[in-house]
Protein backbone atom coordinates (compact mmCIF):
# COMPACT_ATOMS: atom_id res chain seq x y z
CA UNK A 1 0.00 0.00 0.00
CA UNK A 2 1.38 3.45 -0.83
CA UNK A 3 1.66 6.27 1.70
CA UNK A 4 -1.32 8.62 1.73
CA UNK A 5 -0.92 12.14 0.44
CA UNK A 6 0.17 14.91 2.72
CA UNK A 7 -3.34 16.41 3.16
CA UNK A 8 -4.68 13.11 4.54
CA UNK A 9 -1.77 12.80 6.97
CA UNK A 10 -2.10 16.38 8.17
CA UNK A 11 -5.84 15.94 8.59
CA UNK A 12 -5.23 12.71 10.55
CA UNK A 13 -2.93 14.63 12.91
CA UNK A 14 -5.64 17.29 13.40
CA UNK A 15 -8.15 14.55 14.22
CA UNK A 16 -5.77 13.08 16.79
CA UNK A 17 -5.31 16.49 18.41
CA UNK A 18 -9.10 16.92 18.50
CA UNK A 19 -9.66 13.58 20.25
CA UNK A 20 -6.64 13.39 22.54
CA UNK A 21 -6.16 17.05 23.48
CA UNK A 22 -9.68 18.46 23.15
CA UNK A 23 -11.81 15.39 24.00
CA UNK A 24 -14.01 15.61 20.89
CA UNK A 25 -15.41 12.51 19.16
CA UNK A 26 -13.94 11.62 15.75
CA UNK A 27 -17.31 11.77 13.97
CA UNK A 28 -17.78 15.41 15.02
CA UNK A 29 -14.23 16.31 14.03
CA UNK A 30 -14.49 14.71 10.60
CA UNK A 31 -17.50 16.89 9.81
CA UNK A 32 -15.35 19.95 10.47
CA UNK A 33 -12.44 18.96 8.21
CA UNK A 34 -11.85 21.46 5.38
CA UNK A 35 -14.54 21.15 2.71
CA UNK A 36 -11.94 21.08 -0.07
CA UNK A 37 -10.36 17.90 1.32
CA UNK A 38 -11.28 15.26 -1.30
CA UNK A 39 -13.40 12.32 -0.06
CA UNK A 40 -10.62 9.72 -0.44
CA UNK A 41 -8.21 11.89 1.63
CA UNK A 42 -10.98 12.44 4.20
CA UNK A 43 -11.61 8.69 4.44
CA UNK A 44 -7.89 7.99 4.71
CA UNK A 45 -7.40 10.63 7.41
CA UNK A 46 -10.19 9.09 9.45
CA UNK A 47 -8.87 5.58 9.04
CA UNK A 48 -5.30 6.64 9.98
CA UNK A 49 -6.49 8.47 13.09
CA UNK A 50 -8.64 5.49 14.09
CA UNK A 51 -5.73 3.09 13.56
CA UNK A 52 -3.52 5.18 15.85
CA UNK A 53 -6.22 5.46 18.54
CA UNK A 54 -6.85 1.70 18.50
CA UNK A 55 -3.17 1.07 19.10
CA UNK A 56 -1.97 4.20 20.89
CA UNK A 57 -0.58 2.39 23.90
CA UNK A 58 1.58 -0.14 21.98
CA UNK A 59 2.59 2.49 19.38
CA UNK A 60 3.82 4.81 22.14
CA UNK A 61 5.67 1.93 23.76
CA UNK A 62 7.55 1.38 20.48
CA UNK A 63 8.25 5.11 20.11
CA UNK A 64 9.52 5.28 23.71
CA UNK A 65 12.42 3.04 22.70
CA UNK A 66 13.70 5.73 20.33
CA UNK A 67 12.77 8.96 22.09
CA UNK A 68 14.55 10.42 25.08
CA UNK A 69 11.54 12.62 25.79
CA UNK A 70 8.17 13.22 24.20
CA UNK A 71 8.39 15.78 21.37
CA UNK A 72 5.71 18.48 20.89
CA UNK A 73 2.31 17.22 19.87
CA UNK A 74 2.48 17.61 16.07
CA UNK A 75 5.83 15.85 15.78
CA UNK A 76 4.54 13.13 18.10
CA UNK A 77 1.47 12.59 15.92
CA UNK A 78 3.60 12.51 12.74
CA UNK A 79 5.60 9.71 14.36
CA UNK A 80 2.54 7.87 15.64
CA UNK A 81 1.00 7.95 12.17
CA UNK A 82 4.23 6.76 10.54
CA UNK A 83 4.51 3.94 13.08
CA UNK A 84 0.90 2.86 12.47
CA UNK A 85 1.46 2.88 8.72
CA UNK A 86 4.60 0.78 8.89
CA UNK A 87 3.77 -1.60 11.71
CA UNK A 88 0.04 -2.12 11.11
CA UNK A 89 -0.91 -0.94 7.65
CA UNK A 90 2.09 -2.44 5.80
CA UNK A 91 2.98 0.83 4.09
CA UNK A 92 6.49 0.64 2.59
CA UNK A 93 8.89 2.06 5.24
CA UNK A 94 10.60 4.57 2.94
CA UNK A 95 7.20 6.01 1.95
CA UNK A 96 5.99 6.26 5.56
CA UNK A 97 9.27 7.85 6.75
CA UNK A 98 9.28 10.34 3.88
CA UNK A 99 5.63 11.27 4.48
CA UNK A 100 6.25 11.79 8.22
CA UNK A 101 9.17 14.12 7.51
CA UNK A 102 7.14 16.08 4.95
CA UNK A 103 4.26 16.33 7.44
CA UNK A 104 6.60 17.63 10.17
CA UNK A 105 8.20 20.14 7.78
CA UNK A 106 4.90 21.46 6.50
CA UNK A 107 3.93 22.86 9.90
CA UNK A 108 5.92 25.76 11.36
CA UNK A 109 5.29 24.34 14.86
CA UNK A 110 7.09 21.08 14.07
CA UNK A 111 9.41 21.93 11.14
CA UNK A 112 12.47 22.33 13.35
CA UNK A 113 11.87 18.78 14.55
CA UNK A 114 11.86 17.18 11.11
CA UNK A 115 15.39 15.82 11.72
CA UNK A 116 14.22 14.08 14.88
CA UNK A 117 11.11 12.74 13.10
CA UNK A 118 13.32 11.41 10.31
CA UNK A 119 15.72 9.69 12.72
CA UNK A 120 13.00 8.12 14.88
CA UNK A 121 10.88 7.01 11.92
CA UNK A 122 13.95 5.39 10.36
CA UNK A 123 14.67 3.58 13.62
CA UNK A 124 11.11 2.24 13.62
CA UNK A 125 11.56 1.05 10.03
CA UNK A 126 14.66 -0.90 11.08
CA UNK A 127 13.88 -2.15 14.59
CA UNK A 128 10.21 -1.38 15.19
CA UNK A 129 8.79 -4.57 13.67
CA UNK A 130 10.50 -6.87 16.18
CA UNK A 131 9.39 -4.75 19.11
CA UNK A 132 5.87 -4.55 17.69
CA UNK A 133 5.63 -8.33 17.51
CA UNK A 134 5.99 -8.47 21.33
CA UNK A 135 3.25 -5.92 22.02
CA UNK A 136 0.02 -6.79 23.78
CA UNK A 137 -3.20 -5.21 22.43
CA UNK A 138 -4.28 -1.91 23.93
CA UNK A 139 -6.19 -2.27 27.20
CA UNK A 140 -9.65 -0.91 27.74
CA UNK A 141 -9.87 1.99 30.19
CA UNK A 142 -10.44 0.93 33.79
CA UNK A 143 -14.01 2.28 33.97
CA UNK A 144 -14.98 -0.17 31.25
CA UNK A 145 -12.55 -3.03 31.81
CA UNK A 146 -13.61 -3.57 35.43
CA UNK A 147 -17.35 -4.18 34.78
CA UNK A 148 -16.55 -6.26 31.69
CA UNK A 149 -14.21 -8.48 33.71
CA UNK A 150 -17.03 -9.01 36.20
CA UNK A 151 -19.54 -9.78 33.45
CA UNK A 152 -17.49 -11.90 31.03
CA UNK A 153 -14.16 -12.87 32.67
CA UNK A 154 -10.56 -12.23 31.73
CA UNK A 155 -10.29 -14.45 28.64
CA UNK A 156 -13.29 -12.78 27.03
CA UNK A 157 -12.03 -9.27 27.79
CA UNK A 158 -8.57 -10.15 26.40
CA UNK A 159 -10.28 -11.48 23.27
CA UNK A 160 -12.33 -8.26 22.94
CA UNK A 161 -9.15 -6.16 23.23
CA UNK A 162 -7.48 -8.23 20.49
CA UNK A 163 -10.47 -7.67 18.20
CA UNK A 164 -10.63 -3.93 19.02
CA UNK A 165 -7.02 -3.52 17.88
CA UNK A 166 -7.89 -4.82 14.42
CA UNK A 167 -10.73 -2.40 13.73
CA UNK A 168 -13.88 -3.37 11.87
CA UNK A 169 -14.68 -4.47 8.34
CA UNK A 170 -17.32 -2.61 6.36
CA UNK A 171 -20.71 -4.29 6.86
CA UNK A 172 -23.57 -3.67 4.48
CA UNK A 173 -27.24 -4.56 4.75
CA UNK A 174 -28.66 -5.24 1.30
CA UNK A 175 -32.04 -3.92 0.36
CA UNK A 176 -32.62 -6.82 -2.03
CA UNK A 177 -30.28 -8.60 -4.44
CA UNK A 178 -26.51 -8.11 -4.19
CA UNK A 179 -25.69 -5.48 -6.84
CA UNK A 180 -23.43 -6.52 -9.68
CA UNK A 181 -19.81 -5.59 -8.99
CA UNK A 182 -20.31 -5.20 -5.24
CA UNK A 183 -17.98 -7.79 -3.80
CA UNK A 184 -17.93 -9.07 -0.25
CA UNK A 185 -18.32 -12.10 1.96
CA UNK A 186 -21.88 -13.02 2.89
CA UNK A 187 -22.06 -13.57 6.66
CA UNK A 188 -24.41 -16.35 7.85
CA UNK A 189 -26.77 -13.72 9.26
CA UNK A 190 -27.16 -12.09 5.83
CA UNK A 191 -24.79 -9.11 6.13
CA UNK A 192 -22.37 -8.46 3.27
CA UNK A 193 -18.92 -7.96 4.75
CA UNK A 194 -16.06 -6.19 2.99
CA UNK A 195 -12.53 -6.27 4.33
CA UNK A 196 -11.10 -3.40 2.30
CA UNK A 197 -11.90 0.08 3.47
CA UNK A 198 -12.59 2.91 1.07
CA UNK A 199 -15.19 5.39 0.06
CA UNK A 200 -18.65 3.87 0.58
CA UNK A 201 -20.39 6.28 -1.80
CA UNK A 202 -18.15 5.04 -4.64
CA UNK A 203 -19.30 1.41 -4.28
CA UNK A 204 -21.53 -0.19 -6.96
CA UNK A 205 -25.19 0.13 -5.99
CA UNK A 206 -24.73 3.03 -3.56
CA UNK A 207 -26.46 5.66 -5.69
CA UNK A 208 -29.34 3.28 -6.39
CA UNK A 209 -29.77 2.63 -2.65
CA UNK A 210 -29.06 -1.08 -2.95
CA UNK A 211 -27.47 -1.19 0.53
CA UNK A 212 -26.72 0.75 3.66
CA UNK A 213 -23.85 0.59 6.13
CA UNK A 214 -24.79 -1.36 9.25
CA UNK A 215 -22.76 -3.62 11.49
CA UNK A 216 -23.76 -7.30 11.32
CA UNK A 217 -24.86 -7.21 14.98
CA UNK A 218 -26.83 -3.97 14.51
CA UNK A 219 -28.81 -5.66 11.74
CA UNK A 220 -30.21 -8.27 14.14
CA UNK A 221 -32.70 -6.30 16.30
CA UNK A 222 -34.95 -5.58 13.31
CA UNK A 223 -34.69 -9.22 12.25
CA UNK A 224 -35.71 -10.29 15.75
CA UNK A 225 -38.73 -7.96 15.62
CA UNK A 226 -39.63 -9.53 12.26
CA UNK A 227 -42.04 -6.79 11.15
CA UNK A 228 -44.70 -7.91 8.71
CA UNK A 229 -45.99 -6.04 5.70
CA UNK A 230 -48.62 -3.49 6.72
CA UNK A 231 -47.87 -3.65 10.44
CA UNK A 232 -47.69 -0.32 12.23
CA UNK A 233 -44.22 -0.19 13.78
CA UNK A 234 -42.47 2.48 15.85
CA UNK A 235 -38.71 2.78 15.48
CA UNK A 236 -38.03 4.57 18.75
CA UNK A 237 -34.66 6.33 18.82
CA UNK A 238 -34.31 5.82 15.10
CA UNK A 239 -31.48 8.00 13.81
CA UNK A 240 -29.37 7.59 11.70
CA UNK A 241 -31.86 5.01 10.56
CA UNK A 242 -30.31 1.62 9.76
CA UNK A 243 -33.15 -0.17 11.52
CA UNK A 244 -35.81 2.15 10.06
CA UNK A 245 -34.62 1.10 6.60
CA UNK A 246 -34.83 -2.59 7.51
CA UNK A 247 -38.34 -2.21 8.91
CA UNK A 248 -39.48 -0.18 5.89
CA UNK A 249 -37.88 -2.69 3.50
CA UNK A 250 -39.92 -5.43 5.25
CA UNK A 251 -43.06 -3.53 4.21
CA UNK A 252 -44.01 -2.18 7.64
CA UNK A 253 -45.74 1.13 8.09
CA UNK A 254 -42.91 2.78 10.04
CA UNK A 255 -42.86 5.80 12.33
CA UNK A 256 -39.21 6.77 12.91
CA UNK A 257 -38.86 8.94 16.01
CA UNK A 258 -35.74 10.65 17.31
CA UNK A 259 -34.92 13.72 19.38
CA UNK A 260 -32.11 14.93 17.11
CA UNK A 261 -33.02 16.97 14.01
CA UNK A 262 -29.47 16.71 12.75
CA UNK A 263 -29.39 12.93 13.03
CA UNK A 264 -32.89 12.68 11.51
CA UNK A 265 -31.47 14.39 8.40
CA UNK A 266 -29.43 11.25 7.93
CA UNK A 267 -32.62 9.15 8.16
CA UNK A 268 -34.22 11.35 5.46
CA UNK A 269 -31.17 11.04 3.20
CA UNK A 270 -31.03 7.28 3.70
CA UNK A 271 -34.75 6.88 2.97
CA UNK A 272 -34.46 9.03 -0.17
CA UNK A 273 -31.43 7.10 -1.45
CA UNK A 274 -33.00 3.70 -0.83
CA UNK A 275 -36.45 4.85 -2.06
CA UNK A 276 -38.04 3.54 1.14
CA UNK A 277 -40.67 5.37 3.16
CA UNK A 278 -41.25 6.09 6.83
CA UNK A 279 -42.98 8.84 8.75
CA UNK A 280 -40.34 10.90 10.51
CA UNK A 281 -41.11 12.42 13.89
CA UNK A 282 -38.74 14.74 15.70
CA UNK A 283 -39.67 14.56 19.36
CA UNK A 284 -38.43 13.81 22.83
CA UNK A 285 -39.86 10.37 23.49
CA UNK A 286 -40.23 11.35 27.14
CA UNK A 287 -42.92 13.88 26.21
CA UNK A 288 -44.42 12.43 23.03
CA UNK A 289 -47.64 10.37 22.78
CA UNK A 290 -48.77 8.36 19.76
CA UNK A 291 -52.32 8.75 18.34
CA UNK A 292 -52.82 5.00 18.36
CA UNK A 293 -50.92 1.98 19.72
CA UNK A 294 -48.42 0.05 17.59
CA UNK A 295 -48.26 -3.58 16.55
CA UNK A 296 -44.57 -3.54 17.41
CA UNK A 297 -41.86 -1.21 18.70
CA UNK A 298 -38.13 -1.35 18.23
CA UNK A 299 -36.42 0.59 21.02
CA UNK A 300 -32.71 1.06 20.27
CA UNK A 301 -32.03 3.08 23.38
CA UNK A 302 -29.23 5.63 23.75
CA UNK A 303 -26.34 4.02 25.62
CA UNK A 304 -22.60 4.22 26.25
CA UNK A 305 -22.02 2.55 22.84
CA UNK A 306 -19.32 0.46 24.48
CA UNK A 307 -20.05 -2.35 22.02
CA UNK A 308 -18.84 -0.24 19.11
CA UNK A 309 -15.20 0.36 20.05
CA UNK A 310 -13.94 -1.38 16.90
CA UNK A 311 -15.58 1.45 14.95
CA UNK A 312 -15.23 4.16 17.58
CA UNK A 313 -11.74 3.83 19.06
CA UNK A 314 -11.99 7.48 20.15
CA UNK A 315 -14.64 6.59 22.73
CA UNK A 316 -12.28 5.38 25.50
CA UNK A 317 -10.33 8.65 25.23
CA UNK A 318 -13.38 10.91 25.31
CA UNK A 319 -15.82 9.19 27.67
CA UNK A 320 -15.27 8.55 31.36
CA UNK A 321 -18.05 6.12 32.22
CA UNK A 322 -19.89 8.88 34.11
CA UNK A 323 -22.46 9.00 31.26
CA UNK A 324 -23.66 5.53 32.25
CA UNK A 325 -25.75 6.65 35.24
CA UNK A 326 -28.04 9.08 33.39
CA UNK A 327 -28.28 6.74 30.38
CA UNK A 328 -29.42 3.84 32.55
CA UNK A 329 -32.27 5.96 33.90
CA UNK A 330 -33.23 7.14 30.40
CA UNK A 331 -33.22 3.54 29.10
CA UNK A 332 -35.50 2.43 31.94
CA UNK A 333 -37.86 5.39 31.40
CA UNK A 334 -37.98 4.89 27.63
CA UNK A 335 -38.79 1.20 28.04
CA UNK A 336 -41.51 2.02 30.53
CA UNK A 337 -43.13 4.53 28.14
CA UNK A 338 -42.73 2.42 25.00
CA UNK A 339 -44.39 -0.53 26.72
CA UNK A 340 -47.61 1.53 27.07
CA UNK A 341 -47.68 2.22 23.32
CA UNK A 342 -47.77 -1.45 22.27
CA UNK A 343 -51.12 -3.11 21.45
CA UNK A 344 -52.18 -6.07 23.60
CA UNK A 345 -50.52 -9.13 22.05
CA UNK A 346 -47.94 -6.86 20.42
CA UNK A 347 -44.18 -7.03 20.74
CA UNK A 348 -41.22 -4.87 21.64
CA UNK A 349 -37.54 -5.32 20.94
CA UNK A 350 -35.29 -3.56 23.43
CA UNK A 351 -31.67 -3.23 22.39
CA UNK A 352 -28.51 -1.29 23.16
CA UNK A 353 -25.07 -1.36 21.53
CA UNK A 354 -23.54 -1.62 24.99
CA UNK A 355 -21.47 -4.34 26.61
CA UNK A 356 -22.51 -3.28 30.08
CA UNK A 357 -25.19 -5.48 31.69
CA UNK A 358 -26.47 -2.32 33.42
CA UNK A 359 -27.68 -1.20 29.97
CA UNK A 360 -29.15 -4.52 28.83
CA UNK A 361 -29.76 -7.49 31.09
CA UNK A 362 -30.50 -5.37 34.19
CA UNK A 363 -33.20 -3.00 32.83
CA UNK A 364 -34.95 -5.84 31.01
CA UNK A 365 -35.05 -8.18 33.98
CA UNK A 366 -36.30 -5.34 36.24
CA UNK A 367 -38.96 -4.48 33.66
CA UNK A 368 -40.16 -8.08 33.53
CA UNK A 369 -40.25 -8.35 37.32
CA UNK A 370 -42.50 -5.29 37.57
CA UNK A 371 -44.72 -5.89 34.48
CA UNK A 372 -46.55 -9.21 34.78
CA UNK A 373 -48.40 -8.50 31.50
CA UNK A 374 -45.08 -8.75 29.62
CA UNK A 375 -42.95 -11.83 28.98
CA UNK A 376 -39.62 -12.57 27.34
CA UNK A 377 -39.80 -14.49 24.07
CA UNK A 378 -36.57 -16.53 23.90
CA UNK A 379 -34.62 -15.72 20.73
CA UNK A 380 -33.57 -18.55 18.42
CA UNK A 381 -30.12 -17.39 17.30
CA UNK A 382 -29.67 -20.24 14.85
CA UNK A 383 -32.81 -19.20 12.96
CA UNK A 384 -31.07 -15.83 12.42
CA UNK A 385 -27.91 -17.53 11.12
CA UNK A 386 -26.12 -17.07 14.46
CA UNK A 387 -24.76 -19.39 17.14
CA UNK A 388 -26.67 -20.86 20.06
CA UNK A 389 -24.13 -19.50 22.55
CA UNK A 390 -25.06 -15.93 21.58
CA UNK A 391 -28.25 -16.44 23.62
CA UNK A 392 -28.07 -15.82 27.37
CA UNK A 393 -31.26 -16.14 29.42
CA UNK A 394 -33.36 -15.93 26.27
CA UNK A 395 -31.82 -12.67 24.96
CA UNK A 396 -29.02 -12.12 22.46
CA UNK A 397 -25.80 -11.02 24.13
CA UNK A 398 -23.49 -10.21 21.24
CA UNK A 399 -19.81 -9.48 21.81
CA UNK A 400 -17.03 -7.97 19.68
CA UNK A 401 -14.98 -11.16 20.02
CA UNK A 402 -17.65 -13.24 18.29
CA UNK A 403 -16.56 -13.96 14.69
CA UNK A 404 -13.13 -12.76 15.86
CA UNK A 405 -11.35 -14.32 12.88
CA UNK A 406 -13.68 -12.46 10.52
CA UNK A 407 -13.27 -9.04 12.18
CA UNK A 408 -15.74 -9.40 15.06
CA UNK A 409 -19.09 -7.70 15.48
CA UNK A 410 -20.53 -4.86 17.54
CA UNK A 411 -21.45 -5.70 21.11
CA UNK A 412 -25.24 -5.65 21.45
CA UNK A 413 -27.93 -6.70 23.86
CA UNK A 414 -31.24 -7.64 22.21
CA UNK A 415 -34.39 -8.82 24.03
CA UNK A 416 -37.74 -9.70 22.47
CA UNK A 417 -40.67 -8.86 24.76
CA UNK A 418 -44.33 -9.79 24.28
CA UNK A 419 -47.35 -8.03 25.77
CA UNK A 420 -50.13 -10.34 26.84
CA UNK A 421 -53.27 -10.20 24.68
Ligand SMILES: C[S@@+](CC[C@H](N)C(=O)[O-])C[C@H]1O[C@@H](n2cnc3c(N)ncnc32)[C@H](O)[C@@H]1O
Nearest residue numbers: 237238239240241242243258259260284285300
Ligand atom coordinates in the same frame (compact mmCIF):
# COMPACT_ATOMS: atom_id res chain seq x y z
C1 LIG B 1 -28.36 4.12 19.50
S1 LIG B 1 -28.88 5.56 18.68
C2 LIG B 1 -30.08 4.95 17.57
C3 LIG B 1 -29.52 4.24 16.35
C4 LIG B 1 -30.59 3.91 15.35
N1 LIG B 1 -31.63 3.09 15.92
C5 LIG B 1 -30.05 3.20 14.12
O1 LIG B 1 -30.17 1.99 13.99
O2 LIG B 1 -29.51 3.87 13.25
C6 LIG B 1 -29.87 6.33 19.91
C7 LIG B 1 -30.69 7.50 19.43
O3 LIG B 1 -31.53 7.92 20.51
C8 LIG B 1 -31.83 9.27 20.30
N2 LIG B 1 -32.40 9.80 21.57
C9 LIG B 1 -31.78 10.05 22.72
N3 LIG B 1 -32.64 10.50 23.65
C10 LIG B 1 -33.86 10.53 23.08
C11 LIG B 1 -35.16 10.91 23.52
N4 LIG B 1 -35.38 11.35 24.77
N5 LIG B 1 -36.18 10.82 22.65
C12 LIG B 1 -35.98 10.38 21.38
N6 LIG B 1 -34.77 10.01 20.91
C13 LIG B 1 -33.72 10.07 21.74
C14 LIG B 1 -30.50 9.86 19.88
O4 LIG B 1 -30.67 11.08 19.19
C15 LIG B 1 -29.92 8.75 19.00
O5 LIG B 1 -30.15 9.01 17.65
